[in-house]
Amino acid sequence: MPRRIYAIAASVVADALRRKVVYVVLLFAAVMAAAIPLLPSYGVGVAMGVYREVALTLCYVAGMAVVLALSANRVPGEVERRTVYNVLSRSVRRWEYLIGCWLGVLVTMFGVLAAFGLIVFGLGWVNYGQPMWTLWQGVFAIWLEVGVISAFAIAVSSITGPVVVATASIVFWMIAHARAGLLSADQFAWKLYPSLDTFNIINPVAHGTGVGAAYLATMLVVFGAWVAGLLLAGCVAFDRRDL
Amino acid sequence: MDALIRRPAVAFACIALMLVVVLGGQALADTLAAETSFTATGDAMGRAGFAYLTGVRIFASAILWNRIDPIYHEYYGDLPLAEHTYMLPTIKIITVLTPDFEEAYNVGAWVVARRGLVDEALELARQGVENNPKSGLLATNYAQILFLFADDPEAALAQAEIAFSDDMEWRDLFEQHDSYAVLRTLFKTCGEPERSEAVMVEIERLDAELGDRLPPGSHDHDGDGVPDH
Secondary structure (H helix, E strand, C coil): CHHHHHHHHHHHHHHHHHCHHHHHHHHHHHHHHHCHHHCCCCCCCCHHHHHHHHHHHHHHHHHHHHHHHHHCCHHHHHHHHCHHHHHHCCCCCHHHHHHHHHHHHHHHHHHHHHHHHHHHHHHHHHHHCCCCCCHHHHHHHHHHHHHHHHHHHHHHHCCCCHHHHHHHHHHHHHHHCCHHHHCCCCCHHHHHCCCCHHHCCHHHHHHCCCCCHHHHHHHHHHHHHHHHHHHHHHHHHHHHCCC | CHHHHHCHHHHHHHHHHHHHHHHHHHHHHHHHCCCCCCCCHHHHHHHHHHHHCHHHHHHHHHHHHHHHHHHHHHCCCCCCHHHCHHHHHHHHHHHHHCCCCHHHHHHHHHHHHHCCCHHHHHHHHHHHHHHCCCEHHHHHHHHHHHHHCCCCHHHHHHHHHHHHCCCCECCCHHHHHHHHHHHHHHHHHCCCHHHHHHHHHHHHHHHHHHCCCCCCCCCCCCCCCCCCC
16 A cells, blocks of 8 residues: 555655746745845845744745645546546556645655755855854754645545635635634634644744744644645545546 | 545544644644744734845835925925925835935924924834934934924933934034034033033034035035035
8 A cells, every 4th residue: 555655645746846837946046045034134134044043934935836836636537537547547646646736746845845954054154153052953944834735735636626725725825824814822722723823933933043943743633633634634535536 | 544534523523633733732732832922924024024135125215205305395394394285205115115304203203293293203203313322413313303392301401412422323424513512502402512512622623524515415616615505
């Protein structure tokens, strides 16, 4: 079973690497990152904090753009081209196919975000003369969040087309980050609102000392639960779909 | 896994369980992050976008400001300052686009103050000082508004001291000279003759340094060394 999932994931990674969108977004984001030291620093003494904040925001935006480009059309494209039949007719279960797709996108995003992380880490080191190790915490959190977005996109893509998937994913992303705007922490509904804010550690990484190991572990648990729930829903839906 | 997927009730129970884990996890994360200031993702993206658009924002502000200037000089030059309300929406946009556009706060606060809206004038002048803590022009402006319109000589004196400090930056000697003249009067009226004298010494020094030069933007069409209007 894992062998089949890994094989599908590997083919997704190979396919992603052939697509220009990954390199274009990465290049564009890298050029913008190189321009960060030229931006106004909002005040004396916070230039490094601003660099980290803008670098992570760029990483986040670039990550979201790439993950949507990779996830939205993954399953619908294969269904439309009918190549999915070749895969599913070889004793590959539908859920294995779906999880393999998600895993492939996640591995690709690991490569993309690691590459971007190296660029901003290197640029920060060169410009400010000291390594900003906490940047990697931010990159890790962004990777987890794009993993959840990818799981949502792939779950939705098991039943509908790429335009709906992209739109639904953006709406999901907005709703999942709207908790702080809609509610306050002392309201009971705050605790019942599923949110992606757990992965938002830009401020402590940019302007503070980062987050602790306990927080990172909590992020992993939340990530696991989000992904498991979303992919399970996607697998159930895909299994019932008349292909 | 196959059995789980084929039994929707069990699958949905698992999804519900995962949701509970998500909610529990984020509640724990909230607790762990209680001492850390977390920013909303939108705020961070907004700030980054705002920074990237620096050049565009300054360009737009300059265009807007240049639009006001000829209207003021060619159409409404004879009107008292309180009547120049047409420029207030533009000034507001400029201060939002470019928070370090000093002239906008200076002129805007005076127009509003002259119309009797003292609280609004103070707010605009205070914003100017907050966004441009090194601006001598805006520190003087704030002191003047506090003194003349808010009737708060104590706060005006404190602000005047800031404006007269060495930390302040001036765009040119003319601006510094004119602002010092305001500060001198303010110190004198508030019963601080020694500070007033200290300002006078600086004004004389600036006078000597400026000589017969005309302020930037002066119109000396006949070349007699005296501004024509």
